[in-house]
Amino acid sequence: MAKAPSAAENGSAEKNAAAKWAVRYSNMQELLFFAYRDFTAGPDAILSDYGFGRAHHRVLHFVHRWPGLTVADLLEILGITKQSLARVLKQLIDAGHIEQKTNVRDRRQRELYLTKEGESLAAALSAPQWRLIEEALQAAGTEHYDAIVAFLRRMIDEDGRLAIGALEEHRRRPEGD
Amino acid sequence: MAKAPSAAENGSAEKNAAAKWAVRYSNMQELLFFAYRDFTAGPDAILSDYGFGRAHHRVLHFVHRWPGLTVADLLEILGITKQSLARVLKQLIDAGHIEQKTNVRDRRQRELYLTKEGESLAAALSAPQWRLIEEALQAAGTEHYDAIVAFLRRMIDEDGRLAIGALEEHRRRPEGD
DNA sequence: ATGATATGTCAGCATGACTGACCAGTTCGG
DNA sequence: CCGAACTGGTCAGTCATGCTGACATATCAT
Numbered sequence: 001m002a003k004a005p006s007a008a009e010n011g012s013a014e015k016n017a018a019a020k021w022a023v024r025y026s027n028m029q030e031l032l033f034f035a036y037r038d039f040t041a042g043p044d045a046i047l048s049d050y051g052f053g054r055a056h057h058r059v060l061h062f063v064h065r066w067p068g069l070t071v072a073d074l075l076e077i078l079g080i081t082k083q084s085l086a087r088v089l090k091q092l093i094d095a096g097h098i099e100q101k102t103n104v105r106d107r108r109q110r111e112l113y114l115t116k117e118g119e120s121l122a123a124a125l126s127a128p129q130w131r132l133i134e135e136a137l138q139a140a141g142t143e144h145y146d147a148i149v150a151f152l153r154r155m156i157d158e159d160g161r162l163a164i165g166a167l168e169e170h171r172r173r174p175e176g177d
Numbered sequence: 178m179a180k181a182p183s184a185a186e187n188g189s190a191e192k193n194a195a196a197k198w199a200v201r202y203s204n205m206q207e208l209l210f211f212a213y214r215d216f217t218a219g220p221d222a223i224l225s226d227y228g229f230g231r232a233h234h235r236v237l238h239f240v241h242r243w244p245g246l247t248v249a250d251l252l253e254i255l256g257i258t259k260q261s262l263a264r265v266l267k268q269l270i271d272a273g274h275i276e277q278k279t280n281v282r283d284r285r286q287r288e289l290y291l292t293k294e295g296e297s298l299a300a301a302l303s304a305p306q307w308r309l310i311e312e313a314l315q316a317a318g319t320e321h322y323d324a325i326v327a328f329l330r331r332m333i334d335e336d337g338r339l340a341i342g343a344l345e346e347h348r349r350r351p352e353g354d
Numbered sequence: 355a356t357g358a359t360a361t362g363t364c365a366g367c368a369t370g371a372c373t374g375a376c377c378a379g380t381t382c383g384g
Numbered sequence: 385c386c387g388a389a390c391t392g393g394t395c396a397g398t399c400a401t402g403c404t405g406a407c408a409t410a411t412c413a414t
Contacts, residue, residue, distance in 0.1 A: 029307075029310070032329065035332040079214070109392085148328050155309050257403090285412070367403075374395105383388085
């Protein structure tokens with residue numbers, strides 16, 4: 001089914017190599033499932049105290065990372081519909097965690113910023129995840145950081161990588177004021 | 178907030194190192210989010226043709242990996258309630274992808290097995306994920322496989338690692354017949 | 355016989371996706 | 385200047401997948 005990286009193309013040695021990689025790939029599938037689940041468990045617990053969910057965390061995270069983000073930007077990053085976003089965004093604004101400012105150049109656009117409360121909530125949510133990442137990097141060996149990033153990055157599809165790239169570019173060229 | 182691995186404890190050099198790791202951790206958060214989302218996109222597309230969802234995929238995956246698994250085992254692995262599992266499990270059984278056999282030693286227990294159709298669906302679902310993992314490993318350098326596994330494994334909480342360990346032990350000691 | 359265990363099921367709830375439709379304000383091109 | 389296109393907000397309804405609580409049935413263990 002899946003061909004092993006650098007598998008020898010000779011008879012039963014090839015078969016063994018293929019089987020070895022099949023097991024590794026299955027392991028990887030499971031590891032990703034469990035790791036992602038436990039990675040989100042920490043913030044989820046905090047969020048439930050606020051009546052928020054994972055979706056709120058994502059919005060807080062990306063607004064924190066790219067202050068002044070527009071609603072359209074956020075929709076593209078998250079890959080959800082505006083109706084889905086509107087629900088959580090409205091709750092975050094009502095709760096005073098996010099502020100909207102009208103873009104002076106194009107008054108249709110709303111730039112999103114975290115309030116002080118929003119910043120501190122975002123920080124609190126990130127804390128358990130940072131701790132996990134730090135521990136995991138230690139376990140893996142910090143010298144493998146680049147390889148791990150390369151691995152995860154390559155798992156993101158073309159569009160996603162482009163979306164991230166576009167944002168980084170947008171950030172370099174503030175253009176707002 | 179988070180202390181950088183092996184950060185020097187001396188003044189502004191320390192500050193720079195901390196800032197560097199803060200950015201890396203934020204990147205990691207995003208990479209995990211995007212990677213997991215795109216990782217599941219492939220199977221999700223296939224599943225929707227069958228009227229199934231991600232939950233069905235998980236069940237198929239784990240029954241494939243540990244044939245003869247009991248319902249209680251599955252509940253522990255997935256960390257969901259039996260009512261939630263029952264819904265998807267029933268659909269998979271009705272659709273002829275999973276078979277139940279009564280354990281001869283303890284007739285209360287139901288051992289779960291994939292049918293031929295179940296096996297082939299499970300294989301089809303895994304194919305896009307294996308392809309992604311293979312590409313990602315190539316991009317990261319296959320020599321970093323162990324480090325990546327160590328990283329992901331460390332992100333799983335104690336209970337999860339124990340549950341995986343328990344299953345591996347269960348597999349070594351078939352005990353059923 | 356009795357209590358514990360493994361499984362199944364009913365009924366209802368919440369979250370966070372989705373679709374489709376529509377409105378208001380703003381910008382831009384001809 | 386006007387109409388088309390764009391940005392954002394909203395209403396109404398659906399679906400998948402988690403949850404709780406209650407209860408039934410078969411089986412096992414003491």
